[in-house]
Amino acid sequence: MAAPRRPSPAPDGPGADERVVELARRVGGVLAELGLSEIEVEAAGLRVRVLRTPPAPAPAAAGAASASAELEAVPRPVVSDAATPGLVTMEAPMVGTFYRASAPAAAPYVNEGDVVKEGQILCIIEAMKLMNEIESRVAGRVVKILVENAQPVEYGQPLFLIEPQG
Amino acid sequence: MAAPRRPSPAPDGPGADERVVELARRVGGVLAELGLSEIEVEAAGLRVRVLRTPPAPAPAAAGAASASAELEAVPRPVVSDAATPGLVTMEAPMVGTFYRASAPAAAPYVNEGDVVKEGQILCIIEAMKLMNEIESRVAGRVVKILVENAQPVEYGQPLFLIEPQG
Amino acid sequence: MFHKILIANRGEIALRILRTCREMGIRTVVAHSTADAQSLPVRLADESICVGPASPQASYLNIASIISAAVVTDSDAVHPGYGFLAENPNFADICRACGLTFIGPAPEAIRLMGDKAQARVIARQAGVPVVPGSELPLKDENEAVEAAEGAGFPVMFKAAAGGGGRGMRIVRGRAEVPQAFAACQAEAGAAFGSSEIYCEKFIEAARHVEVQVLGDRNGMRVHLGERDCSVQRRHQKLIEESPAPSLSAETRSGLHKAALAAAAAVNYVSAGTVEFLVDADTGHFYFIEMNTRIQVEHPVTEAVTGLDLIREQIRIAAGEPLGFRQEAVRLDGHAIECRVNAEDPETFAPSAGRVTAWIPPGGFGVRVDSHLMAPYAVPPFYDSLLAKVIVHGRDRAEAIERMRRALVETRVEGIKTTIPFHLRVLADAAFVEGRFSSIDGARLTAG
Amino acid sequence: MFHKILIANRGEIALRILRTCREMGIRTVVAHSTADAQSLPVRLADESICVGPASPQASYLNIASIISAAVVTDSDAVHPGYGFLAENPNFADICRACGLTFIGPAPEAIRLMGDKAQARVIARQAGVPVVPGSELPLKDENEAVEAAEGAGFPVMFKAAAGGGGRGMRIVRGRAEVPQAFAACQAEAGAAFGSSEIYCEKFIEAARHVEVQVLGDRNGMRVHLGERDCSVQRRHQKLIEESPAPSLSAETRSGLHKAALAAAAAVNYVSAGTVEFLVDADTGHFYFIEMNTRIQVEHPVTEAVTGLDLIREQIRIAAGEPLGFRQEAVRLDGHAIECRVNAEDPETFAPSAGRVTAWIPPGGFGVRVDSHLMAPYAVPPFYDSLLAKVIVHGRDRAEAIERMRRALVETRVEGIKTTIPFHLRVLADAAFVEGRFSSIDGARLTAG
Numbered sequence A, B: 001m002a003a004p005r006r007p008s009p010a011p012d013g014p015g016a017d018e019r020v021v022e023l024a025r026r027v028g029g030v031l032a033e034l035g036l037s038e039i040e041v042e043a044a045g046l047r048v049r050v051l052r053t054p055p056a057p058a059p060a061a062a063g064a065a066s067a068s069a070e071l072e073a074v075p076r077p078v079v080s081d082a083a084t085p086g087l088v089t090m091e092a093p094m095v096g097t098f099y100r101a102s103a104p105a106a107a108p109y110v111n112e113g114d115v116v117k118e119g120q121i122l123c124i125i126e127a128m129k130l131m132n133e134i135e136s137r138v139a140g141r142v143v144k145i146l147v148e149n150a151q152p153v154e155y156g157q158p159l160f161l162i163e164p165q166g
Numbered sequence C, D: 001m002f003h004k005i006l007i008a009n010r011g012e013i014a015l016r017i018l019r020t021c022r023e024m025g026i027r028t029v030v031a032h033s034t035a036d037a038q039s040l041p042v043r044l045a046d047e048s049i050c051v052g053p054a055s056p057q058a059s060y061l062n063i064a065s066i067i068s069a070a071v072v073t074d075s076d077a078v079h080p081g082y083g084f085l086a087e088n089p090n091f092a093d094i095c096r097a098c099g100l101t102f103i104g105p106a107p108e109a110i111r112l113m114g115d116k117a118q119a120r121v122i123a124r125q126a127g128v129p130v131v132p133g134s135e136l137p138l139k140d141e142n143e144a145v146e147a148a149e150g151a152g153f154p155v156m157f158k159a160a161a162g163g164g165g166r167g168m169r170i171v172r173g174r175a176e177v178p179q180a181f182a183a184c185q186a187e188a189g190a191a192f193g194s195s196e197i198y199c200e201k202f203i204e205a206a207r208h209v210e211v212q213v214l215g216d217r218n219g220m221r222v223h224l225g226e227r228d229c230s231v232q233r234r235h236q237k238l239i240e241e242s243p244a245p246s247l248s249a250e251t252r253s254g255l256h257k258a259a260l261a262a263a264a265a266v267n268y269v270s271a272g273t274v275e276f277l278v279d280a281d282t283g284h285f286y287f288i289e290m291n292t293r294i295q296v297e298h299p300v301t302e303a304v305t306g307l308d309l310i311r312e313q314i315r316i317a318a319g320e321p322l323g324f325r326q327e328a329v330r331l332d333g334h335a336i337e338c339r340v341n342a343e344d345p346e347t348f349a350p351s352a353g354r355v356t357a358w359i360p361p362g363g364f365g366v367r368v369d370s371h372l373m374a375p376y377a378v379p380p381f382y383d384s385l386l387a388k389v390i391v392h393g394r395d396r397a398e399a400i401e402r403m404r405r406a407l408v409e410t411r412v413e414g415i416k417t418t419i420p421f422h423l424r425v426l427a428d429a430a431f432v433e434g435r436f437s438s439i440d441g442a443r444l445t446a447g
Helices: A016-034 B016-034 C011-024 C040-044 C063-072 C089-097 C107-114 C116-125 C141-151 C174-192 C249-265 C298-305 C309-317 C396-409 C419-426 D011-024 D040-044 D063-072 D089-097 D107-114 D116-125 D141-151 D174-192 D249-265 D298-305 D309-317 D396-409 D419-426
Strands: A038-042 A047-051 A088-091 A096-099 A121-127 A130-135 A140-145 A151-153 A158-164 B038-042 B047-051 B068-070 B088-091 B096-099 B121-127 B130-135 B140-145 B151-153 B158-164 C004-007 C027-033 C047-052 C077-079 C155-163 C166-171 C197-201 C206-215 C221-233 C236-242 C270-279 C285-291 C334-341 C357-359 C366-370 C385-393 C411-413 C436-440 C443-446 D004-007 D027-033 D047-052 D077-079 D155-163 D166-171 D197-201 D206-215 D221-233 D236-242 D270-279 D285-291 D334-341 D357-359 D366-370 D385-393 D411-413 D436-440 D443-446
Touching: A047 B016, A096 C063, A121 A158, A121 C063, B096 D063, B121 B158, B121 D063, C004 C011, C004 C063, C011 C027, C011 C040, C011 C309, C011 C366, C011 C385, C011 D396, C027 C040, C027 C063, C047 C063, C063 C089, C077 C309, C089 C107, C107 C116, C107 C285, C116 C155, C116 C197, C116 C249, C116 C285, C141 C155, C141 C174, C141 C197, C155 C174, C166 C174, C174 C197, C206 C249, C206 C309, C221 C249, C221 C298, C236 C298, C236 C419, C249 C270, C249 C285, C270 C309, C298 C309, C298 C334, C298 C366, C298 C385, C334 C396, C334 C419, C366 D366, C385 C396, C396 C419, C396 D011, D004 D011, D004 D063, D011 D027, D011 D040, D011 D309, D011 D366, D011 D385, D027 D040, D027 D063, D047 D063, D063 D089, D077 D309, D089 D107, D107 D116, D107 D285, D116 D155, D116 D197, D116 D249, D116 D285, D141 D155, D141 D174, D141 D197, D155 D174, D166 D174, D174 D197, D206 D249, D206 D309, D221 D249, D221 D298, D236 D298, D236 D419, D249 D270, D249 D285, D270 D309, D298 D309, D298 D334, D298 D366, D298 D385, D334 D396, D334 D419, D385 D396, D396 D419
Parallel strands: C004 C027, C004 C077, C027 C047, C206 C436, C221 C436, D004 D027, D004 D077, D027 D047, D206 D436, D221 D436
Antiparallel strands: A038 A047, A047 B038, A088 A158, A096 A121, A096 A151, A121 A130, A140 A158, B038 B047, B047 B068, B088 B158, B096 B121, B096 B151, B121 B130, B140 B158, C155 C166, C155 C197, C206 C221, C206 C270, C221 C236, C236 C334, C270 C285, C334 C385, C357 C411, C366 C385, C436 C443, D155 D166, D155 D197, D206 D221, D206 D270, D221 D236, D236 D334, D270 D285, D334 D385, D357 D411, D366 D385, D436 D443
């Protein structure tokens, strides 16, 4: 029977963090020592990248390890808070159909630019014939309405961007 | 039969950190020495990337060239020269059975500690009933004999470590 | 035929259903929780819709949310898979009320078979032998003693609303009754919302054998042979095979007939499974319960029959006739399934975490049903099934060898799995010779 | 039975052989080049041995090295797979001389069938129809003209030692002969070391159909039905299926009988394939050549017969009798194979590089034979086959739908593959209706 050989790199185990911090410290030392401007290093595949930009910086600069965050998922088309700093996103708390008004002929609860109070009704989500009134969780100005009237929405789908006030 | 399976390359083994730090130091030295602005190196896949940005910052005035050589191969399980700096590894040039002497009763061609000349016979590899005499490609001292007599060897398997002399 | 099916499930079974829908040209909507938003079924579906947060109660068990999702996506049918809402008759009722086809049996059949004590009565009335014991829920300790003595010790107390091995307790003598009765009642109440329990004879050298049935809306029903699911740990199946080894021809055909009789008693439509205990010593068998849904282990039946059971479920739900008779069902060769769970193979403790490498097995006679990819973070909210490896061979010996080599070549890194357990069982003499009766955890029992 | 087999190949076929060896309890040694030292077959083998550097000449084609590897590892047999040394009669001779069993036919049969002109003579003498044309290599331009006019234009000039579609040239009229003759001779010499060429009639609406045969050392032979391999690009097969669609019962049984006759003419032992052109208009068929090895596309035959052809090869090589007669061979359902190559799906230029993600398809009726893993650097030294996806259905329509969904769910990232080509063919009306004759590259020709 085949010896259980490990397939390729995957130094993900515990201790990996200690190792990478220690590695960053030591590589930073090499950078300072040699007056370089950049070292990239990868332990698993033995990868090294060394850089020195034309105006060599002061050799005393300490090496700062830059943590790289990895998100290995296929990005989904979602208006994220990160993209609109300072704004609050109101998300659908349930699956259903989004309505901007209480009835087809009625005026919309809110329009873009309106100032709303905390707890003010923003829209209705119809689910299983029930009309669920969705209230604003902040006071502020409605910057953007992200869903068209009478469209289906999923749980967590962004509906409104609101700029908090007061 | 013990197949000539060598220990896996273990790029992520315990010695990998030492190796990659040492590699960074050495590559950094090359960078400084040559007045380059960038070296990318990958030991496992034999990847080299050498860069020097047009306004050469270093006093060296050689023509600004950007050479990029890339050869991706799978890492080979080899007792690397890097791991034993200054030593030359003699590898099996063919598959077969390794013999240290010309006949069962004869004295071995070489022993550990012996000084050998370039072209001197180190061993025999028997393949398809043919006795292939394997010659040293350097002059030096035999530091280590890595394979037992009458053992099978695979292509590229390290046989001797030799410290070059003269 | 349906235009679009909403899949109200996750993991390998969501992918399983999606695959057949795609082959049938039916669009799919995978309803998922936030925790599964990047899962393989969601990626591969034609559409997906988030129905709630990670907690199953708020998403996969959230009837309002699932129904709304089906409505707003214009789905015309819902496939519940197994677990979650698959055996919830209220959900099936609501689907019907909302004009959605529930892909499964009628709510009435789910309700009748869902009550385990009532199911026993139905089976007995249909002439199907049941394990001796109480027909009705036990009212109190006295009834429990009476029932246990009637069946003869050892007996088992079981939650009427239970399933999946939970809420069960072996009682070996009269002295144990009071404490076991109280404990089992409490457990049943906590786990299933009903503290009704009943009592049945416990068979020491028992094999767990179940028969797959299919019924259409015209009252046509066939069986697709049986599966042996005796290799379990804590009453959870780990290895299943078809046909069941070491059954006499008489026992085998008796099981098939009994299963059809039980199914007929509730006018069963769709795919269902009738579960039996077989006494390894005598060959006598006893009805335990009927599962009114597709089973995790359905692929072993697919392997030996060549039939796609999900396709049959969908066709039947759409009102199509079965289209073949019992005589046309050919059982060919031998199939085994191993469940690769994210669990410690010794303690069976869950091993949720991050899968860093996944190399599934392949080649001749090997099928893999899995939502795994690498990297993949196994969410801690749901069950631990990562992959089903199914092999098919000309006979049982070939299937065992094939499963061994398939599991030896499988790589799952980053978490622990049940593969080492499976390899131990596959190398066990009692298993290889088909002599095993029940196998619980690492303990193998020759029957 | 053998104790240990040396596998003198790489990629998916090395893995394929290894899997069957493991199921049979035979130890494996994978002989590999330095470029494949970390490959999946090497990792999964019981043992591995490096036989040379990346260049195939110095490793996989290096007879001395392969033989030494078998000797020093105490192997008792060598499986050559396909390509490399599989049809080299000298290698088979040397194996025999060194006391190693070559898993394949006798060197004599390889030699006889390896010379394409001689193979035609053998077939004709056995009563098997051959494509009209020259029996013997063409000496000069005059003989070429004479042969071409005898067969009737259009004709094809082919290298006697050729194969895999190389060294072939279609000639549509007398005026084209001189240039075509010279060019084809030069190409044959350069590619195969022999500039001998012959001439045969070119059939416009031709289907490429081949018959799988098995023969044992007792002279028992069976066929395992036929495969249609008409979907090609630059004469390289890309999609294969079994049974061949749109053949009359008469043509089909004629092909089977002819294949057995050709095999009998060389006392064929082991698995072999007799290739024919079938005129789509008339149903007439013509012998082209016999491949004296396992074929890439053997899994479609395994799917419809339930037989493991590698196991049969090994059993036969070990001297075991076939053990079943023609009547016992049952052909069940329909199977299709798509070759997923590392190639641009438009230009078919090789796309070697780094595979960064690999999610194989799975589920009911899907088999994957692949040495892929992620990450994996596709070496530029060898052929471009990455994975074979094989599906099995009850009929051709079901198999096509299943293949479509399997390829849609397959993910190979980092390099280009032929999957988009396959999906185009699977959606093409001529292919779906089985009306195609030959399909070259992206051009589909209704026959």
